[in-house]
Amino acid sequence: xxxxxxxxxxxxxxxxxxxxxxxxxxxxxxxxxxxxxxxxxxxxxxxxxxxxxxxxxxxxxxxxxxxxxxxxxxxxxxxxxxxxxxxxxxxxxxxxxxxxxxxxxxxxxxxxxxxxxxxxxxxxxxxxxxxxxxxxxxxxxxxxxxxxxxxxxxxxxxxxxxxxxxxxxxxxxxxxxxxxxxxxxxxxxxxxxxxxxxxxxxxxxxxxxxxxxxxxxxxxxxxxxxxxxxxxxxxxxxxxxxxxxxxxxxxxxxxxxxxxxxxxxxxxxxxxxxxxxxxxxxxxxxxxxxxxxxxxxxxxxxx
Amino acid sequence: xxxxxxxxxxxxxxxxxxxxxxxxxxxxxxxxxxxxxxxxxxxxxxxxxxxxxxxxxxxxxxxxxxxxxxxxxxxxxxxxxxxxxxxxxxxxxxxxxxxxxxxxxxxxxxxxxxxxxxxxxxxxxxxxxxxxxxxxxxxxxxxxxxxxxxxxxxxxxxxxxxxxxxxxxxxxxxxxxxxxxxxxxxxxxxxxxxxxxxxxxxxxxxxxxxxxxxxxxxxxxxxxxxxxxxxxxxxxxxxxxxxxxxxxxxxxxxxxxxxxxxxxxxxxxxxxxxxxxxxxxxxxxxxxxxxxxxxxxxxxxxxxxxxxxxxxxxxxxxxxxxxxxxxxxxxxxxxxxxxxxxxxxxxxxxxxxxxxxxxxxxxxxxxxxxxxxxxxxxxxxxxxxxxxxxxxxxxxxxxxxxxxxxxxxxxxxxxxxxxxxxxxxxxxxxxxxxxxxx
Ligand code: SF4
Ligand code: SF4
Ligand code: SF4
Numbered sequence: 001x002x003x004x005x006x007x008x009x010x011x012x013x014x015x016x017x018x019x020x021x022x023x024x025x026x027x028x029x030x031x032x033x034x035x036x037x038x039x040x041x042x043x044x045x046x047x048x049x050x051x052x053x054x055x056x057x058x059x060x061x062x063x064x065x066x067x068x069x070x071x072x073x074x075x076x077x078x079x080x081x082x083x084x085x086x087x088x089x090x091x092x093x094x095x096x097x098x099x100x101x102x103x104x105x106x107x108x109x110x111x112x113x114x115x116x117x118x119x120x121x122x123x124x125x126x127x128x129x130x131x132x133x134x135x136x137x138x139x140x141x142x143x144x145x146x147x148x149x150x151x152x153x154x155x156x157x158x159x160x161x162x163x164x165x166x167x168x169x170x171x172x173x174x175x176x177x178x179x180x181x182x183x184x185x186x187x188x189x190x191x192x193x194x195x196x197x198x199x200x201x202x203x204x205x206x207x208x209x210x211x212x213x214x215x216x217x218x219x220x221x222x223x224x225x226x227x228x229x230x231x232x233x234x235x236x237x238x239x240x241x242x243x244x245x246x247x248x249x250x251x252x253x254x255x256x257x258x259x260x261x262x263x264x265x266x267x268x269x270x271x272x273x274x275x276x277x278x279x280x281x282x283x284x285x286x287x288x289x290x291x292x293x294x295x296x297x298x299x300x301x302x303x
Numbered sequence: 304x305x306x307x308x309x310x311x312x313x314x315x316x317x318x319x320x321x322x323x324x325x326x327x328x329x330x331x332x333x334x335x336x337x338x339x340x341x342x343x344x345x346x347x348x349x350x351x352x353x354x355x356x357x358x359x360x361x362x363x364x365x366x367x368x369x370x371x372x373x374x375x376x377x378x379x380x381x382x383x384x385x386x387x388x389x390x391x392x393x394x395x396x397x398x399x400x401x402x403x404x405x406x407x408x409x410x411x412x413x414x415x416x417x418x419x420x421x422x423x424x425x426x427x428x429x430x431x432x433x434x435x436x437x438x439x440x441x442x443x444x445x446x447x448x449x450x451x452x453x454x455x456x457x458x459x460x461x462x463x464x465x466x467x468x469x470x471x472x473x474x475x476x477x478x479x480x481x482x483x484x485x486x487x488x489x490x491x492x493x494x495x496x497x498x499x500x501x502x503x504x505x506x507x508x509x510x511x512x513x514x515x516x517x518x519x520x521x522x523x524x525x526x527x528x529x530x531x532x533x534x535x536x537x538x539x540x541x542x543x544x545x546x547x548x549x550x551x552x553x554x555x556x557x558x559x560x561x562x563x564x565x566x567x568x569x570x571x572x573x574x575x576x577x578x579x580x581x582x583x584x585x586x587x588x589x590x591x592x593x594x595x596x597x598x599x600x601x602x603x604x605x606x607x608x609x610x611x612x613x614x615x616x617x618x619x620x621x622x623x624x625x626x627x628x629x630x631x632x633x634x635x636x637x638x639x640x641x642x643x644x645x646x647x648x649x650x651x652x653x654x655x656x657x658x659x660x661x662x663x664x665x666x667x668x669x670x671x672x673x674x675x676x677x678x679x680x681x682x683x684x685x686x687x688x689x690x691x692x693x694x695x696x697x698x699x700x701x702x703x704x705x706x707x708x709x710x711x712x713x714x715x716x717x718x719x720x721x722x723x724x725x726x727x728x729x730x731x732x733x734x735x736x737x738x739x740x741x
Binding site: 099132236 | 312313314315323325338340341342343344345346348349350353354355357358361362365366367368369371412416417433434435436439446447450451453454457458465466467468469471472474475476479480563564567568569570571572573574575576578580583587662664666687693694695700702
């Protein structure tokens, strides 16, 4: 029996879809098990087709992206109602994604910059016809509806996606790993004596050694080990795009406390090393942070 | 109260991004308005501000998961322009390999998964079969050859960029990782089969073009301006100057990327969150232009590689230059697919491609402004940043391929809608029997 599957995109980059397609010939094994009932990227079904399906008639619903507009919120709720097993597909869906960084600003500042003040704009106006309204901030989808499975990653690798699908198809539980990126990383680690942090373009990197030991801000220690340590393997520091290790609620808070412990630096000096703490410590999950949630609350109160 | 009829198609499928279509018909089915409504945006221009500029090439790919490589590279070029940095030549070759690999997989996926289902099964086939899954079912050989090309491109992107989706290796001053000899040898060995699959794609495309020539030459033939990079007349997706061709085929501008604000206007429509970039001196809507495959092929004097050059010539013999045929975009895509495959071969054969001297170690931020431009598969991709003397971003302007095309898409949809609703033109079109009957 094939399982009915739907893939919906909220505001996103579609990289999670591409990651599924990147199974290449592996697609030929997966697709016969699935009946695609909604996937606008690839198949000509429309929103009204999704609306007309009975509740819980979709076995597997994958939701990519996060809610930036009221249409996104509607589609998210629709996917929840129609799906038995709802999967938060990618870090946008789990924790808000890169666009969560926009939560540092108020909506009117965002809109103003884009439509009124961009260097090239010749006739500024805020679009309002046949377009959905923006929501004031990006929230993790898990704060809006209940999900059955979290599948983090920006994007989750093709292998991650297949593992999750295989578990669902065979009725097995799907558990995220306990490991961190450091646990998967091939670089040689030593006792940490960090006295200065370098920016990622600076200096010459020793490709055999741990990047953090060399003074580069590599976030492997605080990031869930699910990607196979892709970035540090090629000398590019982990930015934490798969979200925090299991059971850590606030990625950045965890990073900051760990840095305080491992860096042999005065607190002031440490602070000066990171002119952009939010971008550095909450690359793709600022929307899920305490800081962003506090701003969110303050916003609601103001109204 | 009017008697206008509104047709809304939502979402527009087989397209990345959030699109809907609103067509308004007046009395006698007169097409009054066609809107391409893009219903979201993420405000990168705002939230890049305050970030160390060397980190932006890690953020920028996330603008588009289908084409992250062009954003990664336009971004790093913008930073290097601002800081006055020149990466080692071998790093540039790796970057070229990265962007050509993306061009290859993107063009293959677009042709086979997004466009071919209409041509192969016929535009009126049931939606449940008019898709790539059905290509897999009814034409497994074709599907496998398609997947092989996409796999080559995506996996080579991965070897160079570490992640095919959201690459991480380009850094101001070069590349963080080089290609090993084993990797190079593995890819060189795979090249002959790639070229074979590309040739089969060309053959299939020619069959389709012949069968649908009536559609290509009659539906959505929409004169516009065209914009794209060209490197001294040669089609080049990594470097060059920005060219603008007018609807008559005259080259009206050729300028350095840093001067783009003089020529590029950004129209904000009331009905879409995707703005329309156009040729500023001509005003809006007269200056609406299109980018993407056909634009580049219209602009280029010639292709960079021999087989692609032969394919371009064949295409021009059929549709002329400039071609305003919206459906010829698919043909131009195939011409560029050939160039991507040939360029990959050439780069892999270059001994420098395994050179390990790919990164400068003395890059220093300085206050300034930089513009970085490359050609993404769907059009010119421009990143423009300003920073302070610590190299922290103070301002960002980003123009993605879609923005060049939406104005033109609306124009060509208007032409198509008139043909369909006003002239009942679909009935008069000669459509071939579907290649595959379902
Ligand atoms: S999780 Fe990453 S890859 Fe997936 S949609 Fe969001 S930004 Fe794109
Ligand atoms: S390089 Fe990064 S991921 Fe690897 S061990 Fe060091 S800190 Fe962890
Ligand atoms: S190493 Fe870190 S930044 Fe790179 S893919 Fe894995 S989680 Fe993301």
